[in-house]
Amino acid sequence: MNLRTLAVLLIAIAPVHDAWAEREDKAVASVQLTDPAGRKVQPLKNHGQKATLLFFLTPDCPLCNSYAPEIARIVGEYEKQGVQSYAIYADEPAKEITRHLREYKLPLTALLDPRLQLATLTGATITPEACLLSPDGQLLYRGRIDDRAVKLGTVRTEPRQRDLRLALDAVLANKKVAEKFTKAIGCYLPTSPKSK
């Protein structure tokens, strides 16, 4: 058995590691990624936003794509209320990301996160998965957009609980998010940065 196999096994059996608990606010605020045009963005820095909303996406994930209209609605409705949204891509070239945003009419800034900095910080593992953060970088919600997807291959015709909207409404009303973590259903984010 090589070391890599051992590492994979140990990661698989390790208790869920909440990187968030150990991070420093300063480090969170200084996370710097690039958009598809190559511009540098610090998504978690306090720019005066009421909250920061991250959508982890993959262009070829059917569930991500079927959620595109709802993501677009959420971004539009909550932007007016001061929520800053980003689409986070782990593994795709800039051109592919730009095409994806255009094709699925996703009205938000995309950020390339090949080192999985935001996934590691928030604990996101799935696409589509939403993370809501306070202006000072506290994680307020992580999980599904709603409960429409039950498991891969099984979706409800209509969602019964719109978890992300509930979380956003609670945060904007200065209330505690009732369910901070929900289980997102979809494709898996890579567990280790792309080796180049």
Place this chain on the structure above:
Amino acid sequence: MTSSTRILLLSLILSASAQAEVNFSEHIAPIVFNNCATCHREGQIAPFALTDYASVKKHAKQMVEVTGDRTMPPWHADPGFIEYANDRSLSKDQIALFSDWLAAGTPEGDPAKLPALPVIPEGWQLGKPSQIVTMPEPFTVPAEGNDIYRKFVMPLNLDHDTWVSGVEFHPGDPKVVHHILYYLDSTGKGRQADAADPSPGFGGNGPSNGEMRYIGGWDVGSQPNLLPHGLRWFVPKGSDLVVQIHYHPNGKETTDQSSVGFYYSEEPTARPWSIIPVPPHFGMLQGIEIDAGEKEHIEKATFTIPTDCEAFAVNAHAHYLGKRMEMTATLPDGTTHWMLKTSNWDFQWQEDYTFKQPIKLPAGTRLDVTLSYDNSAENPRNPTHPPKRVIWGTSTTDEMGVITIQVMFNTKEQKDTTHQALRDFLANQMIDRLLEGKESIMDLVGGRRGKSAAKALEAARLPLLALDLDHDGKLTPEERIPAIAFIMAGPFMKNLGAIGFD
């Protein structure tokens, strides 16, 4: 290090060294290329390609999950009961290889050992069609919303009767076309409904399925095939092709303009053939009425085949609440065969299951069908929340249910006798439902549900109640003879349309 930790690590190392053998080139690629890549390739229906090491590795964890619970490859017959020729499911050992591969760190192995990706030729798989018809206008599929069922009329303009040995479907946008059904319409009602509907095609109105000739279908993942055993569909001159397309919105608005290739044959069908649906007409007269919240609603139907025949394929149909769909055939000698057994019906996938060898069913063979429905809130596929009472109907929020075998006969008389037995079956069901006063058949007697339908139902019951001489609310076999004649002569049976094929 404690001894228990040491044992844990040791066992991990041992199991890991066994798993390290599993690699992409030798173990995973042969399965994926054969069982997944037909759809999971560039330009095909599946959302992503699985055609090389990088793409399969990227989806490895997901593949462990969906192969493990048999969501993929889509195949809904329970494993281990019946052998089908078109079975695309994976064996337990094959499924285990995916998790072993993931645990081993998804190694590539020796690329020299990689099998060739099966080549699927461009264009028509069955060769150049005799006739290609295309939807006259593109149909717009919205970005999201419920599934769409739409019928499109494509005139064939045939000036003589002919036979068809195969039909091949070319989706305009394969990302949104999920499955289709072909019908031949000689009534002209399809054209009228299309003309009356401002957008391309038409929805719920137009000729009923019973008024048209069903000539098969296509679903995601199935390869076009010529009809087996030299069988042909009859195509009367002047008939229009009506294609019912089931669309899945996939997140972005798109348009579809699909084509159908027809393969005509001057040779007539080698044998008479038809379908035996149990219960007939999608369970229209079964009296399906499912209470809100009912976790396991059971419907049973039994049909005895009056003549010898050979079954070569089977399929099932229900809507979102359908769960268990089972059919057995009990031969006159008492032996029982499974024809179809599925414990997890999924409306999204409507496969034809083709038997490895045609199954001989002697006259007197009994077909027993059990259908179960889950109308509880726990059923994630339940389209209504909170659940509501559901009765038989054609909308996807109504229910229906049938298991259909495709059968060959030796003579036309055998086929006609079987069709007549199916009509008798329906007439008997109609009598039973009228005597029960079932709400679910009000559509048939009253045109719509409600007070006037209730009156019409009462009026339709009266002649039957008059035949019930001993007033026990049931008809004896003797009392049934005039009752069947009465039902057969009435408008109900005529409105139901044809049973089986020409």
